[in-house]
Amino acid sequence: MSSTFFTASPHWRWLIVAYFFLGGLAGGSYFLATLLDLFGKGRDRRLVHLGYLIAFPLVCVCGLVLTVDLGRPERFWHMLVQSETLRPILKMYSPMSTGAWALLLFGGCAFLSFVAVLAERGWLGWPLLRQLSPPAFMGRLVAVIGALLGFYVAGYTGVLLAVTNRPIWADTTLLGLTFLISAASTAAALLILLAPWGGASDDSIDALERFDASVLALEAVAIAALIASLGRVATVWLSGWGLLLAVMMLGGIALPLYVRLRRRVPRRAIGPVLVLLGGLIFRAVIIFSSDQLT
Amino acid sequence: MAEPMGFFTDTTVCIGCKACEVACKEWNQLPAANGGVRPLSGDSYDNTRRLDGIHWRHVKFIEQFSADRRQGRWLMMSDVCKHCVRAGCLEVCPTGAIIRTEFDTVVIQSDACNGCRDCIGACPFGVIDINPVSGTAQKCTLCYDRMKGGLEPACAKACPTESINFGTIADLRKMAKARLGELQHAGEGRAYLYGADEGMLGGLNSFYLLVDKPEVYGLPPDPQLPSRNLKSSALWSVLGAAVVALTSLISFRNRGRGDV
Numbered sequence: 001m002s003s004t005f006f007t008a009s010p011h012w013r014w015l016i017v018a019y020f021f022l023g024g025l026a027g028g029s030y031f032l033a034t035l036l037d038l039f040g041k042g043r044d045r046r047l048v049h050l051g052y053l054i055a056f057p058l059v060c061v062c063g064l065v066l067t068v069d070l071g072r073p074e075r076f077w078h079m080l081v082q083s084e085t086l087r088p089i090l091k092m093y094s095p096m097s098t099g100a101w102a103l104l105l106f107g108g109c110a111f112l113s114f115v116a117v118l119a120e121r122g123w124l125g126w127p128l129l130r131q132l133s134p135p136a137f138m139g140r141l142v143a144v145i146g147a148l149l150g151f152y153v154a155g156y157t158g159v160l161l162a163v164t165n166r167p168i169w170a171d172t173t174l175l176g177l178t179f180l181i182s183a184a185s186t187a188a189a190l191l192i193l194l195a196p197w198g199g200a201s202d203d204s205i206d207a208l209e210r211f212d213a214s215v216l217a218l219e220a221v222a223i224a225a226l227i228a229s230l231g232r233v234a235t236v237w238l239s240g241w242g243l244l245l246a247v248m249m250l251g252g253i254a255l256p257l258y259v260r261l262r263r264r265v266p267r268r269a270i271g272p273v274l275v276l277l278g279g280l281i282f283r284a285v286i287i288f289s290s291d292q293l294t
Numbered sequence: 295m296a297e298p299m300g301f302f303t304d305t306t307v308c309i310g311c312k313a314c315e316v317a318c319k320e321w322n323q324l325p326a327a328n329g330g331v332r333p334l335s336g337d338s339y340d341n342t343r344r345l346d347g348i349h350w351r352h353v354k355f356i357e358q359f360s361a362d363r364r365q366g367r368w369l370m371m372s373d374v375c376k377h378c379v380r381a382g383c384l385e386v387c388p389t390g391a392i393i394r395t396e397f398d399t400v401v402i403q404s405d406a407c408n409g410c411r412d413c414i415g416a417c418p419f420g421v422i423d424i425n426p427v428s429g430t431a432q433k434c435t436l437c438y439d440r441m442k443g444g445l446e447p448a449c450a451k452a453c454p455t456e457s458i459n460f461g462t463i464a465d466l467r468k469m470a471k472a473r474l475g476e477l478q479h480a481g482e483g484r485a486y487l488y489g490a491d492e493g494m495l496g497g498l499n500s501f502y503l504l505v506d507k508p509e510v511y512g513l514p515p516d517p518q519l520p521s522r523n524l525k526s527s528a529l530w531s532v533l534g535a536a537v538v539a540l541t542s543l544i545s546f547r548n549r550g551r552g553d554v
Contacts, residue, residue: 003514008344008420010411035542044546071409071429078389078408089390093521096412097388151538155531162523164415165382173523176531184538203549211545218537294344294420 027154028187109146154183252278298398300499317452347425379496
């Protein structure tokens with residue numbers, strides 16, 4: 001029996017599931033906006049704006065959710081600053097420590113890009129702020145740093161679970177990879193869903209849908225590899241949780257892929273909604289199936 | 295630094311009186327669970343069941359009986375924080391609340407802890423949990439306050455059979471080896487020491503003499519540090535990020551239509 005079965009649950013539950021999901025969406029929509037900015041066309045501008053516009057509110061919600069989840073919410077700042085000496089604290093080998101800093105800095109980049117979009121759209125009458133969005137040098141700098149941090153925020157949560165001694169989480173090293181790919185697929189789905197509201201061009205949405213389909217295929221491979229890497233521990237999922245995971249893989253990955261490949265009819269929201277639900281269920285399965293093993 | 299201090303718990307002489315549990319709760323002013331009304335476990339004479347934020351000592355009763363209950367034995371073990379030389383909880387704690395003391399013990403500073411609970415999942419032994427009164431993670435401090443005053447920890451003081459021995463690690467290891475030799479000489483070939491050398495997490499500063507497999511006592515056979523997974527998890531994630539970026543390059547670049 002794996003030694004991970006002799007440990008106690010940290011009682012990370014719905015708030016943490018919500019954070020993993022929303023953090024993935026925030027990081028994902030930001031890095032997608034930047035990638036679209038770097039590799040896309042001029043007509044993708046509206047979609048790029050949309051990515052930056054949703055990243056910042058989402059990361060704010062993330063901070064709030066994490067704070068509420070603490071045993072002592074008023075001490076949230078102890079994550080960054082030592083309470084007695086007021087000196088900053090960063091432990092490179094503790095994913096929660098690096099993650100707290102990444103989330104803070106990512107929030108900063110997301111804020112700058114957010115106000116830059118407001119300025120570019122003319123909703124904020126301060127032209128200087130446009131310097132904060134690409135192709136201005138400052139804008140590129142913020143976007144690239146923000147995208148790297150976005151990747152970090154999207155993936156470190158899986159690494160954080162692996163760097164414990166809990167069953168399932170610490171029995172594989174593929175959770176970070178899987179969460180990151182899932183963040184890309186769910187963020188793309190959210191952008192596709194909101195694109196018409198954001199005024200994105202059909203061509204931009206097509207490109208994003210192509211991207212989402214490829215990433216969903218990658219996600220299926222990653223989850224299969226994750227299950228294989230668990231070895232005998234995977235038998236834990238011979239339960240309702242395994243059933244839910246199977247439902248997630250069929251409904252949240254296979255079905256949206258099928259809808260996408262068969263598409264002759266006008267664009268439908270059903271695919272992206274299923275992908276988003278799948279991403280949420282996947283994180284819930286990972287968290288709760290381990291939580292139940294005391 | 296003072297000399298490393300710790301516990302050697304000889305489970306073969308534990309009688310399950312739970313005096314250590316009571317002394318620990320008394321000295322550390324730990325609250326009663328469930329308003330003092332403790333539901334019975336129903337399948338054991340042990341109703342504490344596990345270590346948590348308000349139980350820093352727990353005497354485990356391992357009741358081994360044959361199906362017809364003609365044959366059987368009781369194993370008793372007073373469980374506590376292992377004060378690992380390489381401690382998983384200390385490794386992951388993001389606030390720096392968990393420290394190593396001058397006695398080479400591991401202590402959670404309750405005024406710095408913010409209740410993130412990372413240490414609970416990181417502990418290889420399932421020792422730590424939240425104390426609902428403070429909202430912070432708590433566990434055995436090896437009676438840091440008593441040691442500062444030159445006293446032995448409350449549990450060791452209360453133990454009537456000297457199952458719990460307190461002292462310097464060097465002395466305790468000598469004592470444990472002598473006791474092991476004595477038992478083996480007397481024909482108890484199953485006896486062995488758990489965590490008494492550097493092989494397990496650099497050494498457990500609270501180690502045990504056991505007479506059955508670790509799993510039987512609810513102890514992990516091969517406890518590890520959480521950071522063992524850090525490098526490979528991080529590398530896989532970087533690979534994932536690279537693949538996602540590459541996929542975006544292919545999807546966003548090749549569109550076969552106008553190039554504006």
